[in-house]
Amino acid sequence: MMTQSLQNGFTLDNHYLRDLKGPVPVPTQYAPSLGVHRGSCPVEPHKDQEIKKHRSAQAAPLLGSCRVQTPAPMDVQMCQSIQPCHADHQGDLSAGQLLKWMDTIACLAAERHAGMACVTLSMDDIQFEETGRVGQVMTIKSKVNRAFTTSMEVGIRVSVQDVREHVERLVCVAYSTFVGKPAGPQKVLLRPVEDLCSAEEQLQHSLASERRRLRLYNEQTFSTLLQDYHTLANGNYSSPGVCSRRDPLSAVSTEFTRVESIELVLPPHANHHGNTFGGQIMAWMENAATVAASRLCGCFPSLRSVDMFRFRGPSSVGDRLVFKAVVNNTFNNSIEVGVRVEAYNCEEWTANKPRHINSAFLIYQLANTPGDVPAFPQVTYTTQDGERRYLSAIVRKRIRMARKHILSCKEEAPLSVPWDKSNQVYLGYNNVAALTVLAGKQDWEASSISDRVAVYVHEEVELLCVQVQMEVMTSALHAFTLLADLTLRPLWDNHYLSCEEVERADEEETVYHIKCPPINGGKSRDFVFLLSKRQPCKDGDPYVVALRSVTVTTVPPVEGFLRSEAKCAGFLIHSLGLNSCKVCYYNQVTSGVLPYVAGNLAGWSKSMEETASACTTFLERDLITTLY
Numbered sequence: 001m002m003t004q005s006l007q008n009g010f011t012l013d014n015h016y017l018r019d020l021k022g023p024v025p026v027p028t029q030y031a032p033s034l035g036v037h038r039g040s041c042p043v044e045p046h047k048d049q050e051i052k053k054h055r056s057a058q059a060a061p062l063l064g065s066c067r068v069q070t071p072a073p074m075d076v077q078m079c080q081s082i083q084p085c086h087a088d089h090q091g092d093l094s095a096g097q098l099l100k101w102m103d104t105i106a107c108l109a110a111e112r113h114a115g116m117a118c119v120t121l122s123m124d125d126i127q128f129e130e131t132g133r134v135g136q137v138m139t140i141k142s143k144v145n146r147a148f149t150t151s152m153e154v155g156i157r158v159s160v161q162d163v164r165e166h167v168e169r170l171v172c173v174a175y176s177t178f179v180g181k182p183a184g185p186q187k188v189l190l191r192p193v194e195d196l197c198s199a200e201e202q203l204q205h206s207l208a209s210e211r212r213r214l215r216l217y218n219e220q221t222f223s224t225l226l227q228d229y230h231t232l233a234n235g236n237y238s239s240p241g242v243c244s245r246r247d248p249l250s251a252v253s254t255e256f257t258r259v260e261s262i263e264l265v266l267p268p269h270a271n272h273h274g275n276t277f278g279g280q281i282m283a284w285m286e287n288a289a290t291v292a293a294s295r296l297c298g299c300f301p302s303l304r305s306v307d308m309f310r311f312r313g314p315s316s317v318g319d320r321l322v323f324k325a326v327v328n329n330t331f332n333n334s335i336e337v338g339v340r341v342e343a344y345n346c347e348e349w350t351a352n353k354p355r356h357i358n359s360a361f362l363i364y365q366l367a368n369t370p371g372d373v374p375a376f377p378q379v380t381y382t383t384q385d386g387e388r389r390y391l392s393a394i395v396r397k398r399i400r401m402a403r404k405h406i407l408s409c410k411e412e413a414p415l416s417v418p419w420d421k422s423n424q425v426y427l428g429y430n431n432v433a434a435l436t437v438l439a440g441k442q443d444w445e446a447s448s449i450s451d452r453v454a455v456y457v458h459e460e461v462e463l464l465c466v467q468v469q470m471e472v473m474t475s476a477l478h479a480f481t482l483l484a485d486l487t488l489r490p491l492w493d494n495h496y497l498s499c500e501e502v503e504r505a506d507e508e509e510t511v512y513h514i515k516c517p518p519i520n521g522g523k524s525r526d527f528v529f530l531l532s533k534r535q536p537c538k539d540g541d542p543y544v545v546a547l548r549s550v551t552v553t554t555v556p557p558v559e560g561f562l563r564s565e566a567k568c569a570g571f572l573i574h575s576l577g578l579n580s581c582k583v584c585y586y587n588q589v590t591s592g593v594l595p596y597v598a599g600n601l602a603g604w605s606k607s608m609e610e611t612a613s614a615c616t617t618f619l620e621r622d623l624i625t626t627l628y
């Protein structure tokens with residue numbers, strides 16, 4: 001398939017760029033409070049400059065630069081002053097109301113692109129960074145990032161402004177998928193999004209296909225990971241973070257949190273096409289979930305995020321909607337509530353034959369009061385269904401974490417330090433110390449555990465780390481000798497194309513240049529690493545092989561390779577006896593390393609496990625070769 005490269009390094013399939021003969025857009029009438037903008041910024045540039053952005057532009061690059069003069073694809077904007085009727089009992093904007101606004105504005109952007117009525121198919125994870133209060137102003141902007149065949153991705157950006165302070169804060173960025181609502185049985189083919197003027201628009205356009213991939217693989221990913229977690233649960237592993245929070249004496253049964261609530265869909269609940277308004281359904285779902293969460297906590301936790309969910313089928317005026325909510329699991333500082341929506345028309349109601357129209361998972365946190373460590377009661381399950389939901393919540397947390405890091409596209413400050421032989425002692429110390437600190441982190445969550453390989457992940461604010469443990473039937477010294485010679489790594493790690501020694505400072509510090517193959521249609525990458533190796537000082541200490549990026553003048557950027565960086569990686573090798581050891585590999589994931597571990601994190605690849613097995617075989621085989 002022909003591909004087209006973009007400036008930002010992404011490659012697009014021409015499949016997506018073809019000019020589909022879809023419906024021709026027609027001018028649409030919008031409610032008076034909506035502004036439709038083409039190619040210009042809704043905020044005057046001089047005013048825009050006055051607004052102090054509390055979040056960086058990268059945190060929410062959805063709508064591109066306001067100062068772009070060339071025509072941009074159409075975006076739609078809504079401004080709402082938060083009134084008491086929009087708020088909860090504490091004066092905070094109700095999340096349900098916000099979801100209604102978001103769905104409306106996204107639908108209008110979708111309809112503007114499609115030139116016809118559209119329906120919400122799904123909404124990706126939403127992370128709420130802030131909430132609004134009565135008197136503040138919410139600004140909600142949306143724009144179609146990309147049209148696929150029959151579906152399109154709409155980006156939504158919500159910010160809140162306190163008019164007295166002239167401060168604008170990001171509330172959330174979300175992505176919805178819409179399809180055209182056909183008059184007959186035929187699906188509607190959409191025309192592609194054109195006029196991608198700014199680099200930001202091009203980036204969002206290409207990232208949209210990555211996000212789509214995650215959406216479409218979501219169910220498969222979920223089942224694969226759930227299988228792994230069932231194995232973990234049945235294996236009774238004592239790894240922190242996995243099924244270790246069930247203390248039968250203090251844990252609360254999830255059944256105690258069950259909520260069931262019914263709504264009759266009336267004309268004010270319908271959207272402008274006569275179907276139950278998606279935003280209204282979300283608002284009702286949020287209401288049921290909040291009751292379940294509050295029951296568990298005995299207070300009012302706030303909604304922090306909504307997991308990706310899908311509108312499976314329509315409902316309309318006259319339907320009865322039954323909302324069933326239950327707490328699925330609690331984590332260190334969050335709880336997950338699942339909500340299921342079933343619809344009945346009159347006949348279905350009498351026959352008790354519901355239609356499952358939606359399911360969503362809402363994540364709550366306690367409001368942080370200074371000095372307080374938020375703690376949720378532990379929960380336990382008493383039914384098989386409860387166990388499935390309990391484990392599923394762990395899997396979804398893991399997928400959310402992966403999606404967050406994969407899609408964040410954060411720019412990092414340079415991580416490499418200049419290599420300077422005269423400063424070798426300090427750099428070597430720093431390298432080893434960073435790895436030791438990383439290895440000392442608590443609460444690693446098991447991701448997969450097989451006979452001899454275990455993968456763990458650790459997330460702390462924005463920091464994501466992976467750990468791979470291998471049991472190897474060879475001496476720790478032998479494993480150390482082979483792993484500390486990085487030129488041998490291409491023999492077992494297929495993420496290494498080549499590795500050359502650049503400079504050897506002494507026995508303990510060496511600089512290497514590594515070339516890595518392209519992955520997932522990205523570019524080939526190269527790294528310059530300082531390797532520091534240390535033998536144990538006393539019995540029980542591990543052997544250490546620490547790696548971090550450095551810059552050296554003798555290895556300038558190489559054409560065809562994207563120079564990438566690693567901040568802290570390496571091996572700790574613990575002796576378990578004369579002929580066996582435990583090799584622990586650690587990596588603090590940077591943007592340069594992420595493409596190589598993204599599949600693993602998101603659950604569609606087992607490359608870390610495969611590489612670890614290859615490493616084990618290499619270390620053991622080499623011993624056999626040496627012996628005979």
Ligand SMILES: CCCC(=O)SCCNC(=O)CCNC(=O)[C@H](O)C(C)(C)COP(=O)(O)OP(=O)(O)OC[C@H]1O[C@@H](n2cnc3c(N)ncnc32)[C@H](O)[C@@H]1OP(=O)(O)O
Pocket residue numbers: 103104107118119120121122148149150151152177179187215216271272275276277278279310311312313314315
């Ligand atoms: C005013 C605000 C708007 C509203 O209030 S709308 C009211 C709330 N929404 C609804 O009632 C919609 C209920 N759902 C439905 O009726 C049907 O699911 C709906 C939307 C017609 C789609 O049905 P189908 O056509 O059978 O779906 P399909 O499997 O053929 O897929 C169609 C396109 O969607 C894509 N898709 C499937 N699963 C997805 C997912 N999880 N996330 C994102 N996209 C997904 C799928 O790839 C296809 O797109 P494409 O053709 O490849 O471009």
